[in-house]
Each structure stands twice: as structure tokens, then as C-alpha cells.
Amino acid sequence: MTPTITAFERSPDRGKGLARDMRVRWALEEVGQPYEVRLVSFLAMKEPAHLALHPFAQIPTYEEGDLALFETGSIVFHIAERHAGLLPDDANARARAITWMFAAVNTVEPPILELATVRLLEGDKPWSKERLPLVENRVRDRLKQLSGRLGDADWLDGAFSAGDLMMVSVLLRLKGSGMLDEYPNLSAYVARGEARPAYKRAFDAQLAVFTAASSG
Amino acid sequence: MTPTITAFERSPDRGKGLARDMRVRWALEEVGQPYEVRLVSFLAMKEPAHLALHPFAQIPTYEEGDLALFETGSIVFHIAERHAGLLPDDANARARAITWMFAAVNTVEPPILELATVRLLEGDKPWSKERLPLVENRVRDRLKQLSGRLGDADWLDGAFSAGDLMMVSVLLRLKGSGMLDEYPNLSAYVARGEARPAYKRAFDAQLAVFTAASSG
Structure with a gap:
């Protein structure tokens, strides 16, 4: 099942890779898991639909079937538990x-x-x-x-x-x-x-969102 | 194997239960795992022997055979993964x-x-x-x-x-x-x-350390 993450519609760091969706993108790229991104505006982040996913009105969130998570540490851990490559076997x-x-x-x-x-x-x-x-x-x-x-x-x-x-x-x-x-x-x-390479792919993907938003 | 945690020899909160060993004690009490405590002075926390266990010179640490951990979140998670009662099965x-x-x-x-x-x-x-x-x-x-x-x-x-x-x-x-x-x-x-009850047992145990140190 392809997970969906949320990210800023227009990142306040102007695509420098400091927004927290970057951590989740990087983890997904490391394990080779394709994902979809839903962009969220600052206004929409404070609305009930987003608060149901993230009580602290932030990004990223992570949705996969019935599962909805927030907090980058928890999302990265979830990805690491379900794929090889991010946690040792020992x-x-x-x-x-x-x-x-x-x-x-x-x-x-x-x-x-x-x-x-x-x-x-x-x-x-x-x-x-x-x-x-x-x-x-x-x-x-x-x-x-x-x-x-x-x-x-x-x-x-x-x-x-x-x-x-x-x-x-x-x-x-x-x-x-x-x-x-x-x-x-x-x-x-x-x-x-x-x-x-996984970091670079994740970085380019988040930068592309900012570039598209700026030229749009 | 009985794990050993570290705690302040003399807690700066005077036994109010705010030092971070409390979180680990509470988790151990919830799952019914006995543990030992090694008290550490502020001076000893900055020495190589403790830094080898905790690079940020804090308490608590957690030792169990060959395993040495720091960070309360990680220690509590480790306890929760190995015992029933702190994480859902689903x-x-x-x-x-x-x-x-x-x-x-x-x-x-x-x-x-x-x-x-x-x-x-x-x-x-x-x-x-x-x-x-x-x-x-x-x-x-x-x-x-x-x-x-x-x-x-x-x-x-x-x-x-x-x-x-x-x-x-x-x-x-x-x-x-x-x-x-x-x-x-x-x-x-x-x-x-x-x-x-597990919180109370953990609280009493950390308070007893402070009381003993004060009367010593």
C-alpha cells in the first residue's frame, strides 16, 4: 500500500530541506518505498481535518490504510520497522x-x-x-x-x-x-x-514542491 | 537478568520525582521487572566511565548484560518491547x-x-x-x-x-x-x-534515595 505524507504547500525554509517532511521522505527513499504527498497550506493545517491527523497542527503526517501517524521520529521508526535497511538485525x-x-x-x-x-x-x-x-x-x-x-x-x-x-x-x-x-x-x-543517494532524491523532491509553488 | 539503572546520588529536585530515572522506574514497575540502581554523583557523571554509558553526561542509563542504553524514551521503549503491558498488541x-x-x-x-x-x-x-x-x-x-x-x-x-x-x-x-x-x-x-500503583512504587523508591542521602 502506498503511504501518503503531508508537507507544506509552501515551505517556510524555501526548499532548503529543513521542513520535517524531509526526514520522512529520506527514510522512504532509503528503503525504496514509493509514497504520495498531499500539500497543506498554513491555514488548512489548523482546520479540523488536519488536526484529526496531527493534534499539534504540524507536518508531516503519515497515512497508510487505516493507520495515521504524526511525529517524524515515530514515522521514521514505523518505516524502519517494516523495511530492511534502517535498523540493525542484532x-x-x-x-x-x-x-x-x-x-x-x-x-x-x-x-x-x-x-x-x-x-x-x-x-x-x-x-x-x-x-x-x-x-x-x-x-x-x-x-x-x-x-x-x-x-x-x-x-x-x-x-x-x-x-x-x-x-x-x-x-x-x-x-x-x-x-x-x-x-x-x-x-x-x-x-x-x-x-x-536517498537523501539527494528526497531533497530534490521537496525542492521541486517549493519551485513549483514559487513559479505557480 | 536484572537490569541496572543509574540515578542521581542526590537529586536536584529533592525527591519530587522529576529526575528522569523516575520514568524508567515507573516503566519497570508497570511490567513488574525488578531492577538495581547505581547512584552517580554530579562529579562522576562527567567522568569517562559514565560518559561511556551516556555521552551527554546525564542519568538514567540502563545496563542489561552486554546492552547499555541511555535516553528515557529509548529505555522505556526497550522495556515496553520486552514485556507485556506498555504497548498494545494491535x-x-x-x-x-x-x-x-x-x-x-x-x-x-x-x-x-x-x-x-x-x-x-x-x-x-x-x-x-x-x-x-x-x-x-x-x-x-x-x-x-x-x-x-x-x-x-x-x-x-x-x-x-x-x-x-x-x-x-x-x-x-x-x-x-x-x-x-x-x-x-x-x-x-x-x-x-x-x-x-506502579507510579507510586517508583516514586517512593526515588524518594527513599533522596531521604537516605539527606540523613547520611
Whole structure:
């Protein structure tokens, strides 16, 4: 059964691949599962039909027959459980890959989202400039720890897994901040993720939506 | 095999049950799995032996034979996968319960942690008072959406699951802020979680650690 995901009709990042449908597209491309996309406007995201799928009025959602899911971590995990290629067969290695999925969204992403908040939601506040270094240092604390654990390995725990897919996706939000450059092994890690053919196909697909919307 | 978890030698919340070992203790109590606890000091958490278990220098960790995990979401999921009682048997209901686990830590918890940051890490900053209502309103946005979805149900999706365990744990951080009282169905939801015998056993066990440390 071909699943259907939702994505922004017009992504606020202008097709840079930072909207969260990218994570799900990437996972689907890694496992070779075709999918359909339903575009949603900002207005429609707040309407009952979309809230029934996503109580927090966001994208992406995932529909497959009777099943409707939200939350990228959960959708990526669902895809990884049902196809080969995103989770190791060995039970312990599988549990560790899932650990990295949670670490990405619960430990590494929150300070990175706070950084976005400083710039986007509080950029006009009088405290914005003085507060920025505090938040940047919270991000650096996490990057330093992650960099220490990664060392000179290609991926976080053996072969590429859904844990890496989520972690690279989270770190990609820092592109443009220059902060990743302070940790060369993390920069190289993110670049390895972006170089994967599945990532590229997913990126091109989401960019095509934005390009079509802009020229429409 | 009896698993070993780590917890604070002296919890900064003074045994109020907000340290994250509580989530793992609760899950273990729900499924009836005995466990051992190794207490870790703030100093020891930053040393190589603990960093090998938890790259982000936090508690809890989970050790079971050759397996070592961190991240409460991942540990609770591991427990839920290996025992009956925390995830539904039906595949779709199971996937939805996992969605709520991710929603708890990735969508509901981040603004709640930001609220703690305002108070604990930035309480002495000149912007703290003026910024607080902005952050509170971000928390309210999530609570309102969650309240809307929960409605008058007992739990988020059918029977109590690991998704509820994680969500109640996250919401418990708001106790004392008074914000939960603005959403009576969420207050009642959290109270239902706290009333579970497994929650009470876990709470008493973590409180006993703090009490022993204080009288030692």
C-alpha cells in the first residue's frame, strides 16, 4: 500500500530541506518505498481535518490504510520497522540505534530549536543580542559531547541507521550558523548524510514542491 | 537478568520525582521487572566511565548484560518491547502509542524545558521577567492542543501505554507552575498517572534515595 505524507504547500525554509517532511521522505527513499504527498497550506493545517491527523497542527503526517501517524521520529521508526535497511538485525544494536533516534529529538534538537527561536521569534526583542551567546553555548555543549562520542567513525554506531538519519537531520538545522564548522568530525558526518543517494532524491523532491509553488 | 539503572546520588529536585530515572522506574514497575540502581554523583557523571554509558553526561542509563542504553524514551521503549503491558498488541495501536512517546519528548517537553531554563538558568538575567510570559504561552499552545485531543478520555489512545507514561512524566514538570490547572482534563490525566500503583512504587523508591542521602 502506498503511504501518503503531508508537507507544506509552501515551505517556510524555501526548499532548503529543513521542513520535517524531509526526514520522512529520506527514510522512504532509503528503503525504496514509493509514497504520495498531499500539500497543506498554513491555514488548512489548523482546520479540523488536519488536526484529526496531527493534534499539534504540524507536518508531516503519515497515512497508510487505516493507520495515521504524526511525529517524524515515530514515522521514521514505523518505516524502519517494516523495511530492511534502517535498523540493525542484532537486537542490542537495534536498541542502540533507537536510542540515537531519541537522543536526536530529545537531547540534541531542543537547544537547536531554541537557537531558531532566538532568531525567528525573539529577534526583535531587546534581549535578543545579549541572550544569543547563552543559547549558542547550550548548543555547543551538546555538539562537543556528540563530537566526542562520534570520534572518527562514519556513523554513530556501526552502519548507517535511522539514528543517524534523525541526528543528521537535526544537525542540518545548524547549517548557516557556522557552528558545525567548529566540530570538523560533525561537519563531515552531516556531509556524509547529505551525500547519500536517498537523501539527494528526497531533497530534490521537496525542492521541486517549493519551485513549483514559487513559479505557480 | 536484572537490569541496572543509574540515578542521581542526590537529586536536584529533592525527591519530587522529576529526575528522569523516575520514568524508567515507573516503566519497570508497570511490567513488574525488578531492577538495581547505581547512584552517580554530579562529579562522576562527567567522568569517562559514565560518559561511556551516556555521552551527554546525564542519568538514567540502563545496563542489561552486554546492552547499555541511555535516553528515557529509548529505555522505556526497550522495556515496553520486552514485556507485556506498555504497548498494545494491535500493530496500528502500537505505532500510535510510539507516536505519543515521541510527541511527549519532541513536541510537548521542549517548551516545558524552556520554561525551566527561564527560571533556573536565566532567572537572574534582566530579561527574565519580561520573557517569561512568551515562553509560558508557548507551553500553553501545546497544552491547549493536547487538551483538545485528549478530550474526556482517560488516556491518549485507548488503554494506558508507554505513550501515556512519557506524556504524564513530561507534564508533571509543570506541577507547581499552576499551568496545568488551566486545563482540567490534563490535570485529571496527570492525576490518573500518579494514582497508578506502579507510579507510586517508583516514586517512593526515588524518594527513599533522596531521604537516605539527606540523613547520611
